[in-house]
Amino acid sequence: MEKFFRRNFAGYAFLAPWLIGFFLLALGPIVASLYLSFTKYNIVRPPQWIGLDNYFYMFQFDDRFKKALQVTFTFVVISVPAKLIFALAVAMALDKGVRAIGWYRALFYLPSILGGSIAVAILWRQLFDYNGVINAVVRWFGIDGPYWLSDPRYSLWTLIVLAAWQFGSPMLIFLAGLRAIPNDLYEAAEIDAAGPVRKFFAITVPLLAPVIFFNLVLQMIEAFKSFSGAFVISGGAGAPLDSLLFFTVYLYNEAFQFLRMGYASALAWVLLLIIALFTAIAFWTSKYWVHYENERG
């Protein structure tokens, strides 16, 4: 044992910064939050063990929790496919078109870097303001644009558009996936009298399936966790009328506005389980539609 440690000391020494960071900054808080979710804790007084009460309350009485779930699910179910379809369309256009596209790629990727930031959320809020640029454009066509952000009928859609606009990273992954499909398959299909639609569904989609799956899982997780856009645009509270009450926004409110740390921890664990459940479902169904080239069988 001692020998083993001495021999591998250098290795552990190099690992140490990461290990310390992991235990202190990641694992520690995770374990702590699991404990806190079974307590009542408002920072001022020490945590008080209440068993599963937080969870019972959440599922039985908390209407805002239900609203937050509904908003988040709607957002995930619409924004993820929209973003992926948009990303794939752009990737296909880039794959076909100009080959020297370093600049274009940077240009298309930019929204993804900026998109998650507070600055862009603020910019977005101004664009979609009733007196903002979007309505100014709409007005040229003689239409009086709605209150995009403060009308609960439109506010979530504005955020969905903002999410789809951050298509850069799935787009780049799609582009790499498209490049990996040998061109002679398309040529063989061309000789086999397949039109563009047939080529897309019979060649591109099945051969891209592992990449589509990867992007789907990644984006789904991201969408469940999405926070900053909703936080800024909803004024931090899920307004108007809780129409932007994303799960994360609700959690933030419970934790830092009402200082219900125990309850917020329980919410965080429920979100984690929801994400885990959906990821598991995605993996489980994938064996029916994702075929990996190097797999035996």
Add this chain to the structure above:
Amino acid sequence: MVSVTLNEVRKAYAGHPVIHGIDLEIRSGEFLVLVGPSGCGKSTLLRMIAGLEEITDGTIAIGDRIVNDLSASQRNLSMVFQSYALYPHMSVRKNLAFGLGNLRMARPEIERRVAEAARILQIEELLERKPRQLSGGQKQRVAIGRAIVREPQLFLFDEPLSNLDAELRVQMRVELASLYNRLGTTMIYVTHDQTEAMTMATRIAVLNKGRLEQVGTPFELYNHPRNLFVASFIGSPKMNLLQAEVGADGRAELAGLGHLTLPAGITTRGKITLGVRPEHLVPGGSDGDLELPGKVSLVEYLGSEVFLYVLLSTGQTVLAQAPGNAPFRKDDPITLALRSDDIHLFDAAGLRLERAQA
């Protein structure tokens, strides 16, 4: 069955010409092999015929229909790719049926054709497998099967055997030849391997740097190569080339090796090249028109025959072929005899010098 006519066909990639005006008539029912060194434009030419590559200039007609503006699928042809290009996510059966389905053929007819092709190519027990579960040779058969189910009027092959090992290549060569005999469909076959060309073709077109060097039967190309390029490209092992100078007396002087009286009808003077195939350099022969002294530097024993690498007194190495039981060993002194009837002559520009017809 259909003929294919290429008329002044050119191809340029971004202004760079790679095919420089090809005129070629491929007759109906012919097995034409397009052969040439790698990079000479064979694939480009074939892909233009297939409709996968735009034709920069000139016309291509299949039958009497000019196809320049027709898409690949409208040309009623099949193509076998070097990489096989099998659809990796489809079973062999689906690979074979894919094109027929796209043509909206009736189910029973598709099944009949797939079964028929599978029977011909002996891949019936592979029909439910995916391409990754097949060996190279099996993939090759499936690729050919996918071509024949279409029952096209024209087959195109782009180096279909070059990913196979040597033994399998010989076997597939025989099978392709018998497939051709059975179907009788016009075939255009691209390869860089002159042995494939010689063994399978009814006619060979030799391509070099985007130009046709010669078109003819394997016999014509071997025995009457039109220029030095064809002479040294066709035939394995290669033809020996010797430099000579024709004097005023009409005799060729091979520096350091002696004189040779040229066959009747050759009137050229000055520098020429003599071409002699290895089988026409007779080791130990004494009845030749010229005898070349040298030393055996390497012996390649192949059983029925033996190839002798002979270092001549001029420092040049030539290759001679002898029967397998010939008694030569490395470092033996040797004399190679050649007859002037057997030599090929090329002028300073590399063009064949025709002798008077006997």
